[in-house]
Amino acid sequence: MSLPSKISTHADERSARLAGIGLMLLGVFMFSCGDALGKYLVSTYAVGQLLWLRACAALVLLSPLIWRQREAFFRIERPTLQAIRVLLSTLEVAAFFLATVYLPLADVTTYYLACPIFVTALSGLVLRERVGWRRWSAILIGFGGVLIALRPSAQTISWPAMIALGGSLSFSVLLLITRLLRATPDIVMATSQFVGTFVMGALMSPFGWVTPSPRSLVLFAAAGCISVTALICVNRALKLAPASVVVPYQYSMIVWAVMFGIAVFGDKPKPATILGAAVIIGAGLYIFLRERKLGREEMAVNPPA
Template sequence: MAAVGINKAEGGHGPGILLFFLGMSLFTFNDALGKWLVAEYTVGQILLIRSIAALLLISPWVVRGFRGLLSSDQPWLNLLRVVLMVAEVAAFYLAVRGLPLADVMTFYMAAPLMVTALSVPLLGEKVGPRRWAAVLIGFVGVLIVLRPTGAALSPSALIALGGATLFSLILIVTRRLRQTGGLGLITYQMLGTGLAGAATVPFAWVTPSGFDLVLLLGLGAVAMGAHLCLNRALSLAPAAVVAPYQYSTIVIAAALGWAIWGDVPTPQIIIGNLVIIASGLFVYYRERQIKGT
């Protein structure tokens, strides 16, 4: 597992690392809250209500930058990102209905490896033999977690793997959208997921209690807080420095799963995690060596 401490070499980036860790922790808490709520409410209404809350929070900035939001340089690529985002969020909530949170998060830990593999055909980037070896070893870790036998290969596991693949595609598309500001990306994302959720409401709706409505709205608030932390973190420290700390979220997810649902990670999950994390860390540090960071 990636440590959450700050070593001497990275001491100057301490505030950025801490904010990144806080942001990833908030995302993990947000995922746990979503798993709790998806047991009672439809995926569509969760998407709708969390998006409303998030849009309300960022509305002052949206109003001030409204003209800029309408003048996107790559509208079709932004639309593709929104479609991928809607599918990925829905896949995540569907997956956590049938799997422990830490299991689903394990599949998502493979996303950086998928990005490395997909960046060759989709972005034209060059990947050396060492990083290819790390990617292949990481996918062995995914197979360990997936346990591809007739008895163990569950629909929820396949949905989680599909969600992780979609997430990696989102990261690649976001790389291509460097000219679109963070406010634009978040606004399009929340509008897209909100509209997709609204489209399902006439077919499936469970009226939430007052307390659950607060929790549903809290999903949007926590997600916005996480985005703010990550954006600020990346302005204080290079991405190559903070990125490995995302692996600490699997520890948080496992702790939340044990405390709330009594989920205990299986040996396959632990071994698969170690393989995936070791491969991902090698890819990150290899990229830092190549870029001289």
């Protein structure tokens, strides 16, 4: 390969990684919006009802794209792995919102912010991605910031907490499988996940059904639209960049958790929360700058073929 071609290839790879990071940040923000909205809704309605109506709205929103790309659904790669991914996605969403019925949103978020640790540990084994000691250090520092900010409560051994932890593990494996299936079209990935939650929600919703008001129907529809945007952003991020690069940016959840806590639930952040958020942001920026530096170094030292 000629030098210009190699430079172009490295530049494209670096741009893809940076785009993946940006999409992950946007996806995390949208998920945080949906999480806050979902917790608000499950204070009145059953979790199954949230899953079903949220999935209904998402599938209606996606229907034009599903029809336009319908042929892609008949050429799905690795169907067994796709089915496992849908199952994990469905269980993860149900576990998250079920846990928020009994635990504060911040506590549930604590468990999910452990995902970068799980993903980084597994990405070397499952995806054969190289994770250097600097990135490991930044990830561990970022997780330390999470502990400073949220200070897990004495409820860490409760059943709701175990449900949240199980959801976190499911989400971690889901992210790795998404990376493995990155050749699958975005619309197929998103649709299959919402079909899974639609089925589970339909099975669960008759238990504890509460007839929603018109205002609540609007909120359910908004939850579906938000989840579509978030899911597509995260799936695309995992296609563009290695999981160990983009997943640590889930730490930005704590920033949004603090902001939504103030704006929606009237929570006042403690000094420890502010300090932890600063540590998390610093660790994330370090990983981002490290990626840029590595990209430049590769372009400079790799000789032409």
